[in-house]
Amino acid sequence: MPSPQEHARREEAPGAPLSRFLNGLGALALGPVERLGESVLLFLAILRRLPFLFRGPGLLLEQIARMGVASIPLVLVISVFIGAVTAVQARYQFHGLIPDTYLGTAIAKFVIIESGPVLTALVLAGRVGAAIAAEIGTLKEKEELDAMTVMDLDPLRYLALPRLLAGFIAVPLLVVFSCLCALIGGWLVARFSFGLTSQAYVQGTRFLFSGYDVWVGLVKAVCFGGVVAFTGFQEGLRAGAGARGVGQAAMKAVVSACVWILVLDFLIIFMLY
């Protein structure tokens, strides 16, 4: 009979990989928790700078223009096609079951609740989120962030706050615009491909229309706008050295924004319906 100590010693070798595995698992679980905590603290730190907004709204307006106005053409194109695709799909799926006069209903419902906010946000994660991450990452790399800190100019106030608020403001506006464009895209297909009258289409969109859906769409848009701007800024701050670090920061910003958008989309729908 081996003594308990001997037993333990003999067990050490085969047990080591297991404990290493468990440690690894712990680290795997702890990593995201730690990162989430970091994100929450950064987010709150940015919000604490809100009072400074009233001293200089110029920075905010500049960011809204860069994020929002400059994204209009892209959002226009994708939204018209989203509407058109939705029209084709709705007709194909419901053909023979539901009359074409309800085409507008299906399009309006889907566009306002789902595709408008989600697809617009995903596209903006690529266009805006990546740009913010690359810009902030470059400022870090070129020591401009350090230079600001040294001159007692708070980077969260001058860089983070305007970008985050611009995300909260510009993205919902773009989503509203996107929904209108998608409805027009759907109308184009319904009218010219399926031969539905414009009147029937519009009546369809009004049928079952609810203000609550619009609210849900807007709530989503606000959250997604914050996610896109915030992940862009945070990944920029975390950027590693050199061109490679900046490139990776942009990539990570897009990936984590997309994941967060879809997770939040589910949570919001789950809670609000």
Added chain:
Amino acid sequence: MSASPLIQLRDLRKSFPSNGKEQEVLRGVTLDVARGETLVIIGASGGGKSVILKHCIGLLKPDAGEVRVEGKVISSPDGVDAQTIRRRMGMLFQGSALFDSMNAGENIKFAVREHRPELSEAQLDALMREKLQLVHLSPDMSSKLPNELSGGMKKRLALARALALEPEILLYDEPTTGLDPVTAGVIDDLVLDMQRQLGVTSLVVTHDMPSAHKIADRIAMLHEGKIIFIGTPEALRASDLPPVRAFVRV
């Protein structure tokens, strides 16, 4: 020089993770900078000279040891806010770190406008022109963007920007690296001017030996994470420490 040193570094230690391992960059750096002097730190590239400067101004916190400015600890969380000390320090970054999105004049005025809201735009303009003159730049170039300037002009603009906040202490990170000898000489003269005309205390990091000899009251050598020599330029020339000999000869 007054009795109490303006900047005191005590047994400063700092490691950075590199390839999964901790790489100890500073292994107990102790150094005093006296009021009004120009102290030059020399040492090999990647040796941790920039890391020392960043500790002096609170951009990095040491793993162990202490940084004091005017006797006040700025390195620990319960020490005085690094912010209050920073107002009196200026730093010239290795790559100038100018704000690329702003023109030269805005680079100078931006921080001043924030910290001295009582100044009118006309007063800010006057201040900007005065600082540009101090570094021998023409006020006409104030509308240029940083990427339209040469390396030497960028360094001078960065110095003008730091001077705009009227610092008592200036930290220079390799001010002459990458410049031709003539331009480097102009920058050296400016470093000397700042000390003589404005009475600022300077801590300069460099591996440019001619420049070090020209501007330094004292030279310190950083080698393998420690200060292995500190003394006058003459003493440095006379030193027979092997790392010093090797460095001074190249």
